[in-house]
Amino acid sequence: MTNLDTSDTTEESGPGGYAAARLLLLQEKERPGPPRRAALARLTDDWLAGLFAAAAPPRGTALVAVGGYGRAELSPRSDLDLLLLHDGTADKAAVAALADRIWYPVWDLGLALDHSVRTPAEARATAGEDLKAHLGLLDARTVAGDAGLVAALRTTVLADWRNQAPRRLPELDALCRERAERAGELQYLLEPDLKEARGGLRDAQVLRAVAASWLADAPREGLDVARRRLLDARDALHLATGRATDRLALQEQDAVATGLGLLDADTLLREVYEAARTISYATDVTWREVNRVLKARSARPRLRTLLGRGGGGAKPPVERTPLAEGVVEMDGEAVLARGARPERDPVLPLRAAAAAAQSALPISPHAVRRLAAAAKPLPVPWPAEAREELVTLLGAGEATVPVWEALEAEGIVTRLLPDWERVRCRPQRNPVHTWTVDRHLVETAVRASSLTRRVGRPDLLLVAALLHDIGKGWPGDHSVAGETIARDLAARIGFDRTDTAVIATAVRHHLLLVETATRRDLDDPATVQSVATAVGTLGTLELLHALTEADALATGPAAWSSWRASLVADLVKRVAGVLAGAPLPDPEAAAPSAEQERLAIEALRTGEPVLALRTEPVVAESEGTEPEGPEPVGVELLIALPDQPGVLPAVAGVLALHRLTVRAADLRAVDLPSGLGSGSGSVLVLDWRVAAEYGSLPEAARLRADLVRALEGSLDIPARLAEREAAYPRRRGLAAPPPRVTVAAADSRLATVIEVRAQDAPGLLHRIGRALEGATVRVRSAHVSTLGANAVDTLYVTRPDGSLLPDEEAIDLARALEEALR
Numbered sequence: 016m017t018n019l020d021t022s023d024t025t026e027e028s029g030p031g032g033y034a035a036a037r038l039l040l041l042q043e044k045e046r047p048g049p050p051r052r053a054a055l056a057r058l059t060d061d062w063l064a065g066l067f068a069a070a071a072p073p074r075g076t077a078l079v080a081v082g083g084y085g086r087a088e089l090s091p092r093s094d095l096d097l098l099l100l101h102d103g104t105a106d107k108a109a110v111a112a113l114a115d116r117i118w119y120p121v122w123d124l125g126l127a128l129d130h131s132v133r134t135p136a137e138a139r140a141t142a143g144e145d146l147k148a149h150l151g152l153l154d155a156r157t158v159a160g161d162a163g164l165v166a167a168l169r170t171t172v173l174a175d176w177r178n179q180a181p182r183r184l185p186e187l188d189a190l191c192r193e194r195a196e197r198a199g200e201l202q203y204l205l206e207p208d209l210k211e212a213r214g215g216l217r218d219a220q221v222l223r224a225v226a227a228s229w230l231a232d233a234p235r236e237g238l239d240v241a242r243r244r245l246l247d248a249r250d251a252l253h254l255a256t257g258r259a260t261d262r263l264a265l266q267e268q269d270a271v272a273t274g275l276g277l278l279d280a281d282t283l284l285r286e287v288y289e290a291a292r293t294i295s296y297a298t299d300v301t302w303r304e305v306n307r308v309l310k311a312r313s314a315r316p317r318l319r320t321l322l323g324r325g326g327g328g329a330k331p332p333v334e335r336t337p338l339a340e341g342v343v344e345m346d347g348e349a350v351l352a353r354g355a356r357p358e359r360d361p362v363l364p365l366r367a368a369a370a371a372a373q374s375a376l377p378i379s380p381h382a383v384r385r386l387a388a389a390a391k392p393l394p395v396p397w398p399a400e401a402r403e404e405l406v407t408l409l410g411a412g413e414a415t416v417p418v419w420e421a422l423e424a425e426g427i428v429t430r431l432l433p434d435w436e437r438v439r440c441r442p443q444r445n446p447v448h449t450w451t452v453d454r455h456l457v458e459t460a461v462r463a464s465s466l467t468r469r470v471g472r473p474d475l476l477l478v479a480a481l482l483h484d485i486g487k488g489w490p491g492d493h494s495v496a497g498e499t500i501a502r503d504l505a506a507r508i509g510f511d512r513t514d515t516a517v518i519a520t521a522v523r524h525h526l527l528l529v530e531t532a533t534r535r536d537l538d539d540p541a542t543v544q545s546v547a548t549a550v551g552t553l554g555t556l557e558l559l560h561a562l563t564e565a566d567a568l569a570t571g572p573a574a575w576s577s578w579r580a581s582l583v584a585d586l587v588k589r590v591a592g593v594l595a596g597a598p599l600p601d602p603e604a605a606a607p608s609a610e611q612e613r614l615a616i617e618a619l620r621t622g623e624p625v626l627a628l629r630t631e632p633v634v635a636e637s638e639g640t641e642p643e644g645p646e647p648v649g650v651e652l653l654i655a656l657p658d659q660p661g662v663l664p665a666v667a668g669v670l671a672l673h674r675l676t677v678r679a680a681d682l683r684a685v686d687l688p689s690g691l692g693s694g695s696g697s698v699l700v701l702d703w704r705v706a707a708e709y710g711s712l713p714e715a716a717r718l719r720a721d722l723v724r725a726l727e728g729s730l731d732i733p734a735r736l737a738e739r740e741a742a743y744p745r746r747r748g749l750a751a752p753p754p755r756v757t758v759a760a761a762d763s764r765l766a767t768v769i770e771v772r773a774q775d776a777p778g779l780l781h782r783i784g785r786a787l788e789g790a791t792v793r794v795r796s797a798h799v800s801t802l803g804a805n806a807v808d809t810l811y812v813t814r815p816d817g818s819l820l821p822d823e824e825a826i827d828l829a830r831a832l833e834e835a836l837r
Contacts, residue, residue, distance in 0.1 A: 033062035041091050048247050056087035064159035070116035073109050075102035077160030085154035090250045092259035094127040103134045135168045150224050180228040201291035209249050210261040214291030218298050231304035233297040241290035251275050288440040296424045300380050339370035348379040357390040364390050365404035372411035372418045387425035397509040409460040409477040419457050434500050437488025447802045449571040452487045458569035466561040479521035498523035528563045532582035533800035534809040540599040541763045547593040560587045607685050614655035615685045615698040624656040624722050626715045652703040664784030665725040668732030671778035674708040680797040736778045756833035758825045766795045766811035767820040775806040786835035
């Protein structure tokens, strides 16, 4: 079960020894959690006390547990933090011999040990220099020896901590911020560090230390439960891995969930996130109070001087600035006014939250607690004022987040929006996502707040942003489920039927624009017409455009780019034309561009490939930002060559060898009339959009030379790609799911649409092209979309004569392609 095998230890590992008793204790199923941690600490105390007594310790010595062991919180693989304390009267050699008689048996059992030997004066001096050592000594506990010596040290160390709090707490705050920057926020990480990440066990310990300073105290409700939940998860992690690890890796989560008796890994993460959120919120509130108290203390002497008082005197009146009806600002927080009556004012929670966010103020935890306990429930549907205050709260930008978190901490959000409970702290296992579902929804509203000038109905945009993923708490397609939930919630919030329908449509189709723009052929009239039919009106299209950008920006850096923005903007422009009554252009009637025709003539004249590279700087429209300059979103690579088999895999393979990422590819045959160039005939023109994986772009001449070799058969692309993979292997985590190939229902009259979903890897399009070589199909265009490690490649294919594939033939092609890619 674990790595706690003790077969090669000393006499303590016998049937009645510590090692055997420890192993039996860890194998017990009946008392997990705090009872087992306390029992393990008692067992360890007894063993160490025995070692201490057997060593005939000199007078004035004591063995002291500090840190987590001092709190009697031993996890299966926890370090033993021990201090051998002596009063300085004993012979140094005797103290050293005593230390050896204790340390070596611990090491012999393979237990991690953090140890030191000090006098009280030395321990105090070390604490004064080392903040972590000082924190550990706050939990000092006698294991064996002179208890009076330990009690005196504890009293002194605690007094020092309280006296030095104005200096040491800012230092501790900076240390916590640095650690959070390094380890991230536990409540949003897919593989969190249960101890070091923000909201983890280290922060829970810090809250205890701040409380011990008497300068401020953390909100107590739920804090002990949250801390215990993280400790339980760490215990189960230690038992599952047999290692002293605090990182909850993906491959361990199922085993940890089983060890805790939970349904699955998602349930485990949700419980861990909830605990971390409680600790994080308490941390924010506590440090805010610490800073307020320290600021007040530093200002008091200056104020006495200004008032001409040497000391004493009446305190100056606290300034209270009105923010809204029943809400005032006091000491840098939004608090309830003296005359506020939450039991008579059901809109007060939303009004207070909106006022705080609009003023970029935190809302007082005492105010939120009072609102949660006393506020009268809102009627359904909400009155207009409540709806307007919600929109005001969502439109406050970044300041919305801490206020929303305060409302969530006291259960107010779930009371206002009951369906919120299903998405609260819900993990998203797609690594593209930065946040849990609920925080992603709030972040989307924050992003949408900067885009409100682009839409005619900012209120609908903000509410749709808050609700767009609300269906992720239900089985099935979250967009479909979300449409129904959003319709109910919009009506609850007080929107009329028309507005409710718009919000529901936006939720149902919030992925429509980006998925269509990146995975479909925008020159195909069926693509544009299908989007226009789904959207219905120009106002809804405008709303969806802004929601698409806000959603992607709130997802993570991999979800949005100028390239995606330009594709979505192009699609929106085309759909807007259709909704305005403009006719759809016929792609078959479109003549090749002058550049394409020039390259085609040159290819026909020479009988060899002709290439041209052109950088396309495009800047995505973004409200409220000043771009520093045009951002290159890709390079247009035009290739013309006489029509022949194997073009797609050859070109895709050469691009992969040169570390170029393919974003889109359009293939068309250009029939040149007689009299052009040296003859006439059919030339294949490929219009590719590519980007360098890293570094600069290769020269067109090198690409052309490798392409000629690939088409001739002298360049073995699969072998070259395999060599590169062997030389620079990519690290692999969990096994990726197998590829899936389907026939998409695109209603295209130009081609049959095949969709390939697979793990992204160099040369994927090359492998797809090779797999298609055996099929009697012609690839008209390819559209590549990549999010994180997942690629979705959409291929528009026809028969050689340009006709669509019959249904059975298309299904057979998809199956063959899927089998070839496995």
